[in-house]
Amino acid sequence: MREVDHRAKLNRRIFLQGAATAVPAVAIGASTGLSIGDAFAEGATTLSPSTLKTLVKVARDIYPHDFLVDSYYITAIKPWDGKAAKDPAVKTLIEDGVKRLDQDAQDRHKMPYAQVPWESDRIVLLRGIEQTAFFAALRSDLVVSLYNQKDLWPKFGYEGSSFEHGGYIHRGFDDINWLPKA
Amino acid sequence: MARFDLNDDGVVVIVGSGAGGGTLGNELAQRGIKVVILEAGARNEIQDFVNDEWDSFAQLAWKDMRTTSGNWQVAKDFPNLPAWIVKSVGGSTVHWAGASLRFDEHEFRVRSTYGAVAGANLLDWPITLAELEPWYAKAENKLGVTRTNGIPGLPGNNNFKVMEAGARKIGYKEVHTGNMAINSQPRDGRGACLQIGFCFQGCKSGAKWSTLYTEIPKGEATGNLEVRPNSMALKIEHDAAGKVTGVVYADADGKTQRQKARVIAVAGNSIESPRLLLNSASNLFPDGLANSSGQVGRNYMRHMTGSVYAVFEKSVHMYRGTTMAGIIRDEARNDPKRGFFGGYEMETLSLGVPFMAAFLMPGAWGRSFTSAMEQYPRMAGMWLVGEDLPQETNRITLDPKVKDQYGLPVASVHYDDHPNDIAMRNHAYGRGAAVYQAIGATTTFPTVPYPSTHNLGTNRMSAKPRDGVVNKFGQSHDIKNLFVSDGSQFTSSAACNPTLTIVALAIRQADHIAGAMQRKEI
Ligand SMILES: Cc1cc2nc3c(=O)[nH]c(=O)nc-3n(C[C@H](O)[C@H](O)[C@H](O)COP(=O)(O)OP(=O)(O)OC[C@H]3O[C@@H](n4cnc5c(N)ncnc54)[C@H](O)[C@@H]3O)c2cc1C
Ligand code: SF4
Numbered sequence: 001m002r003e004v005d006h007r008a009k010l011n012r013r014i015f016l017q018g019a020a021t022a023v024p025a026v027a028i029g030a031s032t033g034l035s036i037g038d039a040f041a042e043g044a045t046t047l048s049p050s051t052l053k054t055l056v057k058v059a060r061d062i063y064p065h066d067f068l069v070d071s072y073y074i075t076a077i078k079p080w081d082g083k084a085a086k087d088p089a090v091k092t093l094i095e096d097g098v099k100r101l102d103q104d105a106q107d108r109h110k111m112p113y114a115q116v117p118w119e120s121d122r123i124v125l126l127r128g129i130e131q132t133a134f135f136a137a138l139r140s141d142l143v144v145s146l147y148n149q150k151d152l153w154p155k156f157g158y159e160g161s162s163f164e165h166g167g168y169i170h171r172g173f174d175d176i177n178w179l180p181k182a
Numbered sequence: 183m184a185r186f187d188l189n190d191d192g193v194v195v196i197v198g199s200g201a202g203g204g205t206l207g208n209e210l211a212q213r214g215i216k217v218v219i220l221e222a223g224a225r226n227e228i229q230d231f232v233n234d235e236w237d238s239f240a241q242l243a244w245k246d247m248r249t250t251s252g253n254w255q256v257a258k259d260f261p262n263l264p265a266w267i268v269k270s271v272g273g274s275t276v277h278w279a280g281a282s283l284r285f286d287e288h289e290f291r292v293r294s295t296y297g298a299v300a301g302a303n304l305l306d307w308p309i310t311l312a313e314l315e316p317w318y319a320k321a322e323n324k325l326g327v328t329r330t331n332g333i334p335g336l337p338g339n340n341n342f343k344v345m346e347a348g349a350r351k352i353g354y355k356e357v358h359t360g361n362m363a364i365n366s367q368p369r370d371g372r373g374a375c376l377q378i379g380f381c382f383q384g385c386k387s388g389a390k391w392s393t394l395y396t397e398i399p400k401g402e403a404t405g406n407l408e409v410r411p412n413s414m415a416l417k418i419e420h421d422a423a424g425k426v427t428g429v430v431y432a433d434a435d436g437k438t439q440r441q442k443a444r445v446i447a448v449a450g451n452s453i454e455s456p457r458l459l460l461n462s463a464s465n466l467f468p469d470g471l472a473n474s475s476g477q478v479g480r481n482y483m484r485h486m487t488g489s490v491y492a493v494f495e496k497s498v499h500m501y502r503g504t505t506m507a508g509i510i511r512d513e514a515r516n517d518p519k520r521g522f523f524g525g526y527e528m529e530t531l532s533l534g535v536p537f538m539a540a541f542l543m544p545g546a547w548g549r550s551f552t553s554a555m556e557q558y559p560r561m562a563g564m565w566l567v568g569e570d571l572p573q574e575t576n577r578i579t580l581d582p583k584v585k586d587q588y589g590l591p592v593a594s595v596h597y598d599d600h601p602n603d604i605a606m607r608n609h610a611y612g613r614g615a616a617v618y619q620a621i622g623a624t625t626t627f628p629t630v631p632y633p634s635t636h637n638l639g640t641n642r643m644s645a646k647p648r649d650g651v652v653n654k655f656g657q658s659h660d661i662k663n664l665f666v667s668d669g670s671q672f673t674s675s676a677a678c679n680p681t682l683t684i685v686a687l688a689i690r691q692a693d694h695i696a697g698a699m700q701r702k703e704i
Binding site: 064174179 | 337340379380386387496499503535536539540545548549552555560
């Protein structure tokens with residue numbers, strides 16, 4: 001079968017070589033993501049850098065995909081700065097939402113949300129605000145702004161537009177080869 | 183291309199250019215009758231379509247405001263998007279998958295077959311399968327339906343092969359690549375399917391039948407059909423004698439126009455058609471046009487639906503090739519021993535990553551959701567579609583508060599699942615999962631209904647005027663020169679997809695209208 005995402009094979013190789021080699025790769029991924037994140041947050045016009053960084057963390061906690069670096073979450077979150085600039089109600093919604101989340105984190109863990117080290121603890125905090133307008137707005141926007149990024153589709157094994165390639169008639173529409181014989 | 187004068191009162195005005203309206207328009211034009219089709223949407227042609235789910239949604243879908251209520255899941259997940267249908271020339275035949283099936287004989291006689299079911303407003307159709315058979319044959323020929331007229335079936339894609347293997351394993355017999363209005367070989371000036379896989383976004387190869395590039399240009403070529411895009415019908419007017427005389431509509435610039443008419447046919451799909459009749463209330467018809475029975479807007483049906491997605495160890499790539507690539511028909515029979523009346527079809531379905539994220543588990547988040555998403559390349563999927571029962575209280579009404587851009591009340595869609603629908607859906611979830619588990623699925627996801635793609639029943643046919651809105655030709659009981667030409671005529675929903683029946687009824691209606699005009703009855 002014609003595969004789309006070759007990480008499947010790659011991961012196996014890394015696994016065979018042992019965990020030690022895998023660690024640096026993961027670490028590089030994470031640190032690259034963070035530095036992009038900082039630059040983007042400093043360039044914001046309306047929302048504070050710390051608000052934006054918290055939003056990126058929240059975005060990853062809502063839709064955690066460990067094979068996606070932060071840049072995808074940043075792309076998904078970035079437009080909120082512009083929306084907040086245009087509409088004071090949006091600005092208030094976002095700022096108050098993040099403030100509340102940080103307060104909840106302070107109450108429970110004595111630190112802001114983004115620094116709470118375990119995802120499972122952060123999820124408890126998110127469950128606490130799940131019914132708020134802030135969470136609903138963020139999540140319903142994110143389900144489009146994250147998964148609608150064309151360059152992450154191949155990571156999900158999805159090929160996007162096919163017409164310009166002549167469809168799949170010669171590109172594997174029926175190439176499945178592992179089914180039991182009927 | 184014809185252009186008719188606004189004051190030409192000899193034309194037939196059709197509201198909507200989809201399966202019903204587009205077909206009727208061409209059929210009348212072929213018979214030498216002058217027709218104006220008013221279409222609310224723009225004219226997007228094949229070259230304008232995009233292989234991108236959200237961009238295409240923005241281009242083609244009906245996004246004007248609607249409201250919802252009732253216990254159905256869609257009201258919770260998509261409160262302002264009760265239906266996923268099209269606002270564009272060609273209507274929902276631009277989006278549709280192409281599955282083209284005939285009703286079973288008993289599905290025209292649901293009251294006689296199922297008896298009195300509590301909470302349901304069952305009624306037999308005023309026509310039988312035998313009466314409709316010749317029209318079904320014409321419709322299949324028009325649409326070029328595979329496995330009819332000597333047209334071979336489509337080749338099965340990966341998603342179908344998975345479903346087929348599981349189906350055979352658990353003993354299902356009627357399993358094939360469907361009766362599809364998609365060319366498996368060149369026909370009618372259109373090419374064969376290239377397995378592009380974006381059937382729901384407008385077929386860029388034109389292999390799939392749509393009124394946009396079949397009926398409409400054929401009708402236009404006669405010189406008898408004018409299609410006016412960006413023309414939203416607002417109100418149907420009538421004279422003192424109670425005959426309809428014209429349609430008031432908003433043109434592309436938002437300016438109000440009035441097209442006079444000899445006959446008017448409403449084909450705006452089952453939410454907008456009753457809305458238009460209700461918004462046309464007058465002193466003579468205070469409850470809306472054609473509504474002496476009080477049934478306009480009632481008995482809204484949307485099919486029992488749901489999906490099952492299954493994850494396998496190895497890749498499937500279900501998105502490659504035709505979206506609805508095959509069918510299991512063994513559960514389509516009526517067999518009350520299963521705990522419900524009527525039956526359902528199992529049809530392959532795939533969504534791309536963007537829509538899968540929105541529709542797999544609406545509102546879900548966290549690792550159980552993202553883990554499911556990460557299985558995307560190893561997923562197979564099927565859609566479950568079955569008969570839902572008409573209920574008087576499932577209905578389209580005019581929203582008391584919310585208005586559209588023209589200042590008219592928007593449609594409010596109320597739907598409660600009937601216990602029969604719930605029992606059928608649970609049965610279907612179980613059988614769908616069993617199909618995939620039989621060949622080693624590691625996980626299955628019973629997925630809740632999407633916004634309605636099949637919308638039916640809100641101006642139903644009845645033998646007696648007090649039971650419904652239109653007679654067996656879709657002619658309103660109350661007003662002789664007012665017709666309904668879309669799925670809102672359906673008296674029952676049947677297990678199968680509705681469009682072949684809509685088209686068959688439209689061809690038959692064209693014959694009736696032409697005859698009645700010739701005899702000067704209308
Ligand atoms: C994704 C999807 C997949 C589908 N797959 C299948 C399938 O495989 N098989 C099947 O049988 N069916 C399928 N369907 C359903 C099928 O598309 C519909 O049953 C059929 O198109 C309905 O025909 P219609 O004439 O009632 O309405 P439509 O085709 O929806 O046409 C109605 C038209 O009227 C216009 N309109 C509405 N109100 C006004 C107004 N006031 N003024 C002017 N114009 C107006 C609308 O803009 C629209 O263009 C599918 C639908 C969707 C959305
Ligand atoms: S899969 Fe076939 S029918 Fe569907 S869009 Fe592509 S060419 Fe058209």
